Amino acid sequence: MRYAESQGSTRQKLIQGWKETNMRLKDQVALVTGGSRGIGRGIVKALAAEGAKVAFIYKGSQSSADSLVAEVTAAGGTIKAVQCDVTNHAEAQKVVDEIEKEWAPIYVLVNNAGVIRDGLFVRMEPEDWNTVINTNLNGTFNFCKAVAFTMARQRKGRIINISSIAADHTNQGQTNYAASKGAINSFTRALATELAGRGVTVNAIAPGFIETDMTEAVRNKAGDIIKKMIPMKRLGAPEDIANAAVFLASPEAGYITGQVLKIDGGLSLGSAHV
């Protein structure tokens, strides 16, 4: 594990260019996996802007992690970057223990770390299958496992799993990815029932096409076709997902649990014409 930590001296209302927030998560501890880039990065910034102390996990993107720490710190937020492989069960627990020891029990966990290894099934190697399941599904298990009992004992906590509309609206070449995300949806509902009695909510967000590095290859290949498929005629931004994550983490969402929220500009409605 590597730590690059920083504590803002005065927390300003906002990170530059962001809208004003109500500091709905003031001083709550949040942990976001896969936080240095893409959707995860957007979520980290949005939680920090709500006043949360945010730790994020990154695997290899050192420069992205550093720039995120710098950006949030400059805005007066509290942030910590932790390098960790989410597929490592023991390490996940260790990371959580250290964050909880230093700050406080984790209130918001966002399982966002995810990978794709697209390929037609008949040509898919076991390694491509396992990598996707290990990161997307088992990584989610590892971090939920690391926080769940403490959240239950505290009688508070929010778990937000990042799924995908690809779980239900499948694409060729994504058997592994669809399987991992479909499993996350089922896992979300099952875990929600176990923790509901303790006031801990577990929900998933299923993004559609979001403008990130992960979708870059598809975007380059398909170009404007994707936009035409989306009723709103635009790709989503990481902030579109981050706003929903903040809502699910906020006090206002305390009665919502076991849900999978699709955020896709209407793509999954199936009504668009190419």
Add this chain to the structure above:
Amino acid sequence: MPSQDEIYTKVSATLVEALNVDEDEISPSSTLQGDLGAESIDFLDIVFRLEREFAIKIPRGELFPEAIFQGDPEFVKDGRVTDKGLEELRQKMPFADIGKFERNPEVTAISDLFTVDMIAKYIQGKLAN
């Protein structure tokens, strides 16, 4: 070693924390599930808190045995615990008062064995050893 009263008081305080109930809701005969509303995860929390409170180690399944009869027809027949099943209960839960249960051993009533007093007796036995 703490007295019986001291143990009971501590057990009671532990349950207040673990189950989010008021102290006056708790009596020695209160059942954890029926009277105090405990769910599965609450049993884990109770064990966790008792371990810390009394500085003891409670092996999994010792205080709250899981699936005691495993659907074994020798232990349960027509929804009732057999004599052999009752013997198994006595062995697995020597700290439980099964006298009342024995008179009408409906398997669905087994959760009523888990009372505040049962926990206190378990702790007494544990500390005595």
